[in-house]
Amino acid sequence: MADRELSVGEVARRCGVNVSALHFYEQKGLIRSWRNQGNQRRYKLDVLRRVSVIKAAQKMGISLQGIKGAFDSLPDARTPDKDDWAALSLAWQSELNERINYLERLRDSLDACIGCGCLSMKSCPIYNPDDELAAQGPGPVILDRKA
């Protein structure tokens, strides 16, 4: 069938997530649906991309809240096109770069610091990395903010 609309189970299967997760995302405002006669959810095809992007962003360490923030910058009226997604990608790419950078610094100081006395001191580079990432909202688990 030339399905222009998808049921929740179909989306779940095609995206590799549980139906409950889709309910959850909808409740959080990350995806949208309408209902059919029998009150069942129906989705546009573009929900597949959204869910996929959610999963990709999560792998990057971005919270649902952060993802929602990014999604909110997508056009509301029309279905997001390639350029819309590219803009998102760009923003996240630099976030990823910062994160990678942070971990690299952590790695480089790890060996030097873990065995010496400095780890417990104020001066330790691991303990007090001079630069913190600018994370909006409640930061991802992997980072923490200025102590």
Next chain:
Amino acid sequence: MADRELSVGEVARRCGVNVSALHFYEQKGLIRSWRNQGNQRRYKLDVLRRVSVIKAAQKMGISLQGIKGAFDSLPDARTPDKDDWAALSLAWQSELNERINYLERLRDSLDACIGCGCLSMKSCPIYNPDDELAAQGPGPVILDRKA
């Protein structure tokens, strides 16, 4: 006072964590203490390093469970020395490297994938990175396991 032993408040202050966190770490078996006459916790100086290492490892994205696993490989009888910590560091360094690598791959495929149709397909490199990190236990937030 030449304190060979520390109170919980002192450890908290020197490590920049809350007293409640120290209670919590103790309950999870990450640090140890004994009690004085009045039932108050007392710590050896080496607790400072332990707590610092906990915090550093957390920044790397390692869970408390994972940290406990690593700590369990430290000598039980004697206070861990430089070499013991160095071994830990080495293990974590390669874990960090894998993580960095993973994020780099994610970053590199992000732009190519997010705008195209592949994200929702089985073949997408973001969606199905061919190599998964070998994470023991319930993995860190930033990664997920073979779907």
Next chain:
DNA sequence: ACTTTACCTCAAGTTATGTTGAGGTTTTAT
């Protein structure tokens, strides 16, 4: 027609990592 599968809602449970508060004891400072 009838059964099975899919779906619905809403509340409660789960894991990780702590924090907060109540009610009570110890230490420390004055």
Next chain:
DNA sequence: ATAAAACCTCAACATAACTTGAGGTAAAGT
């Protein structure tokens, strides 16, 4: 000696991101 600061335990709350289950409806297969 007394008041303040620090500590104790234990239970409950907080947040993220979902999952599970109960009780009931809709759609699909035969």
